[in-house]
Amino acid sequence: MKTLISKKAPNFTSSAVLNGKDIVQNFTLEQFFGRKYILLFFYPKDFTFVCPTEIYAFQEKIKDFDIRNVQIIAVSTDTEQSHWAWLQIPKEKGGIYGVTYPIVSDSNKTISYNYGVLSGDWICNQNEGLKATGELIAYRGLFLIDKEGIIRHILINDFPLGRNVHEAIRMIDSIQHYEISGEVCPANWNKGKKSMKASNSGIIDYFSS
Known part of the structure; x- marks a missing residue:
């Protein structure tokens, strides 16, 4: 796969949870083009152990991102309902309550695929048809996108490695x-x-x- 560095960030339209409580159906990346820098990060799964440490770490520094005119956006392959449920649970009970930046649902896997962070693959088996090899979830990808929508920095970690x-x-x-x-x-x-x-x-x- 060719690198996305210095290329236009692939736009997407998907469901997302905003402000930790509001589900919207048509959240787009391009709404921020021309206005803000974007920190787009992918994480593997809701209701896991390493993921909330990263999600809270970004939230704790949100003022530092705000003064730099940076919009944080998180993405995983879970549904928006799963995101919403996790956001209602307090930190001490394993949830991510208090996180305010958008968390996007990539349940159809296309966002993760377009950004080159989707683990696993599909094969076509003559007897079984299309089959997944490995779990189709996102690696820990991070993309810094400038105000023109150009990707300027990429970091992709394996599952055990927090950012x-x-x-x-x-x-x-x-x-x-x-x-x-x-x-x-x-x-x-x-x-x-x-x-x-x-x-x-x-x-x-x-x-x-």
Whole structure:
């Protein structure tokens, strides 16, 4: 599969839960194009153990994303009813009550497939017809999308490996710094540190603040 980096983010229209309580049927990604940066992340399943740690970690930093004009959107292959039920359960009982950003249902698997994070596969068996090999759920994919709808950063983890929210914020800062200054961000760069200016040939000329 070809990488989606620097490509237009695949749009989708699906059901979602907003503000932890409201189910909507026609939630789209493109409603944010031209207005906001987007952090789109996929997780495997509702009612599991690692997933809520990530979901809450993004919620805990939501003000940091807000001041950077970033819309967080979560996706899994569960139904919107499953999302809603999980959102009603307190954290201490294994739920994700208090999460306010949209959680999208990808029950038909097409969003995960289009973003290249769907585990398992389909095979056509002569005797049984179409058959799934492995569980068709999403890996832990994360996509940073700029205001023009272009994917600028991709991270895909296997199921046991949780993501680092601070690193997602660092990458957003890098994208926005480059857009404003035209300067590139070296390894381990953080907001406020020195960046680098590239010549037209792509060779780094000098450090700058």
